[in-house]
Amino acid sequence: QKEVEQNSGPLSVPEGAIASLNCTYSDRGSQSFFWYRQYSGKSPELIMFIYSNGDKEDGRFTAQLNKASQYVSLLIRDSQPSDSATYLCAFGNSGNTPLVFGKGTRLSVIA
């Protein structure tokens, strides 16, 4: 069974700090990794995706992938109260199976 593990939180960080969200996955054949943000009562929105080992930066967000250790993380620099949401990670391994989502980590940025 393909699984994704995320700490449910809540993860509380002060405004301006770096928030670090982590996700581990069980399927070594995973090839694509995604981070989504979901505000309460809303649908998930894509933040970024990463396919290769290493870091990928997009504005205040950095995704880090380590396939050998089977984990992917999301760093949010200069955290803002508007970043308070649930963050979902997901992975896919081929075109024939659906994406597998974690249950999400709730982030709270305290002003």
Add this chain to the structure above:
Amino acid sequence: KAGVTQTPRYLIKTRGQQVTLSCSPISGHRSVSWYQQTPGQGLQFLFEYFSETQRNKGNFPGRFSGRQFSNSRSEMNVSTLELGDSALYLCASSARQGDTQYFGPGTRLTVL
């Protein structure tokens, strides 16, 4: 490009009724996936359609069904509604299976 649209946005039904939800994917996207989300639960995968064929199915009873049309629009149907079916139903589209998924706003179903 217009995003994923879902109709209706809100729905109130009573136990035993049936309901049909609709999803229009992003133009050019051929893969549509459906999820159920309840408070405190993660996204529960219902099914995935690609080119009018159901390619994957989650662990839900047969009361949950779906289909996809030639224009990639998709519908899901829930028959004999139960109280536990109250949830946010999300549709996501992607260009291909396993590709980046983009979610619609969801349909919030309440079963009384």
